[in-house]
Amino acid sequence: xxxxxxxxxxxxxxxxxxxxxxxxxxxxxxxxxxxxxxxxxxxxxxxxxxxxxxxxxxxxxxxxxxxxxxxxxxxxxxxxxxxxxxxxxxxxxxxxxxxxxxxxxxxxxxxxxxxxxxxxxxxxxxxxxxxxxxxxxxxxxxxxxxxxxxxxxxxxxxxxxxxxxxxxxxxxxxxxxxxxxxxxxxxxxxxxxxxxxxxxxxxxxxxxxxxxxxxxxxxxxxxxxxxxxxxxxxxxxxxxxxxxxxxxxxxxxxxxxxxxxxxxxxxxxxxxxxxxxxxxxxxxxxxxxxxxxxxxxxxxxxxxxxxxxxxxxxxxxxxxxxxxxxxxxxxxxxxxxxxxxxxxxxxxxxxxxxxxxxxxxxxxxxxxxxxxxxxxxxxxxxxxxxxxxxxxxxxxxxxxxxxxxxxxxxxxxxxxxxxxxxxxxxxxxxxxxxxxx
Amino acid sequence: xxxxxxxxxxxxxxxxxxxxxxxxxxxxxxxxxxxxxxxxxxxxxxxxxxxxxxxxxxxxxxxxxxxxxxxxxxxxxxxxxxxxxxxxxxxxxxxxxxxxxxxxxxxxxxxxxxxxxxxxxxxxxxxxxxxxxxxxxxxxxxxxxxxxxxxxxxxxxxxxxxxxxxxxxxxxxxxxxxxxxxxx
Numbered sequence: 001x002x003x004x005x006x007x008x009x010x011x012x013x014x015x016x017x018x019x020x021x022x023x024x025x026x027x028x029x030x031x032x033x034x035x036x037x038x039x040x041x042x043x044x045x046x047x048x049x050x051x052x053x054x055x056x057x058x059x060x061x062x063x064x065x066x067x068x069x070x071x072x073x074x075x076x077x078x079x080x081x082x083x084x085x086x087x088x089x090x091x092x093x094x095x096x097x098x099x100x101x102x103x104x105x106x107x108x109x110x111x112x113x114x115x116x117x118x119x120x121x122x123x124x125x126x127x128x129x130x131x132x133x134x135x136x137x138x139x140x141x142x143x144x145x146x147x148x149x150x151x152x153x154x155x156x157x158x159x160x161x162x163x164x165x166x167x168x169x170x171x172x173x174x175x176x177x178x179x180x181x182x183x184x185x186x187x188x189x190x191x192x193x194x195x196x197x198x199x200x201x202x203x204x205x206x207x208x209x210x211x212x213x214x215x216x217x218x219x220x221x222x223x224x225x226x227x228x229x230x231x232x233x234x235x236x237x238x239x240x241x242x243x244x245x246x247x248x249x250x251x252x253x254x255x256x257x258x259x260x261x262x263x264x265x266x267x268x269x270x271x272x273x274x275x276x277x278x279x280x281x282x283x284x285x286x287x288x289x290x291x292x293x294x295x296x297x298x299x300x301x302x303x304x305x306x307x308x309x310x311x312x313x314x315x316x317x318x319x320x321x322x323x324x325x326x327x328x329x330x331x332x333x334x335x336x337x338x339x340x341x342x343x344x345x346x347x348x349x350x351x352x353x354x355x356x357x358x359x360x361x362x363x364x365x366x367x368x369x370x371x372x373x374x375x376x377x378x379x380x381x382x383x384x385x386x387x388x389x390x391x392x393x394x395x396x397x398x399x400x401x402x403x404x405x406x407x408x409x410x411x412x413x414x415x416x417x418x419x420x421x422x423x424x425x426x427x428x429x430x431x432x433x434x435x436x437x
Numbered sequence: 438x439x440x441x442x443x444x445x446x447x448x449x450x451x452x453x454x455x456x457x458x459x460x461x462x463x464x465x466x467x468x469x470x471x472x473x474x475x476x477x478x479x480x481x482x483x484x485x486x487x488x489x490x491x492x493x494x495x496x497x498x499x500x501x502x503x504x505x506x507x508x509x510x511x512x513x514x515x516x517x518x519x520x521x522x523x524x525x526x527x528x529x530x531x532x533x534x535x536x537x538x539x540x541x542x543x544x545x546x547x548x549x550x551x552x553x554x555x556x557x558x559x560x561x562x563x564x565x566x567x568x569x570x571x572x573x574x575x576x577x578x579x580x581x582x583x584x585x586x587x588x589x590x591x592x593x594x595x596x597x598x599x600x601x602x603x604x605x606x607x608x609x610x611x612x613x614x615x616x617x618x619x620x621x
Contacts, residue, residue: 081467112457
């Protein structure tokens, strides 16, 4: 064994190209390398059994300052303060089990205030997951409701791209500039995996990036490598507190204003595809309606989408009556259509026509401006419908008339989030449409 | 709440608070993080004696990394907001919001390797604050304040903005409606 900090110990981490010239890294080194590649300068953390390999990689890493806290909650809060003050995401590294659960308060806090965080937690060895192993907790399950996104990496080959995805790019701009969102919090579960061989991460293959984080010699004698997952939180499109100035300072102010604009993309139901990811699951689990999840045909005033089997039955019946109706072609237009079909088709047709006329038109994205205008008009209509719906809802008789009447008189409808279950008598179709969504 | 209402901020991103979740003990580690990002800035954590005890172990972190944060404790020996709500909403029944036993914060600061200061009277406050700002080390400032002082203005739960409570009054129970008490 080499003494810690000795030249021989550090030499172990010097880069050594493999046969194809790539640098071979363990999972732990990939985590550290990915963080460095994203420009992370500070990590707040507390070591533990499951993340010791990462701390081992951190030992030789230059350019990253690790701040040892005394409690994991302190680590997350410190990272929150760091993120608020700098506009960069705060990075936290804690161990599995109690380390992860102690971080939950800070994660919830950051989610509420839109603070960008990346939280990496350990996890027990793969084959021990689900066995109540030492310091094991269902981290992904526990943090589902308090992260924008979270995941568990079970294969070291999945580690690097995901890890990089969790952290904004080098300048800490929003990772998806088009949407004006920036990552709010991520968590990586890194755990030691015994018996696996570590390959080079995809983004390091066939290129030699000089840096202090090198490799572990090809076949690791200890047979360990890292797996990790990144949790990636979605920003709340509400009245964000801490995250907003940070976004503004990092040059996202225009995108921010677009976000805060009720007409802005990504805010109005129906303008964008339904949001995916654990966030909606969390909302669903909490029993809260999430407007962004409403599909067009779930909105009030729209016909309910029929169950799929009924659609098929009708289609079969119609086909038996007149098979020509269901061939591809103009006849198909007779099927019941959803709002947006025509627009999409028109858009595609227009683009296709433009392409036929002028192959260069693709680069100019012909027709985009017109579509955006149509979106905006549609959004206004939907907002108006939603407002009508809410007013009707509030005026409806309530199961708790005393409280509701009082709340109405104060112009405060109590707990809008629970209104669908506790207050207000909806029409049969609208309540069905909510639950159907 | 005291800092939110009384402290004046002149630039953005100078006010770090757990606004959404309202986590007790947020300030001290957040100050550590801010000071880590800006080592030369003046970083002050305005806390209560109850909340600072939730994460006070991070003073050790501040000492280890030489972070000269200032922990300014408004020590009223109560969980201030809980006490105020109990006074206004629960007929003054201060159930388990009083800390009869508290550490000697000055000695505790010494034990952690920080600088400990205490102000018991208004006269010595300015001088001690000046001392706190002059020291370039982590400082724990134990500022003893009136235990019964309430933080106003306050909008009771369920009330509108024009029903804001501005000061202590005699008939306290009537100012918050029963429905408002249910909402807390």
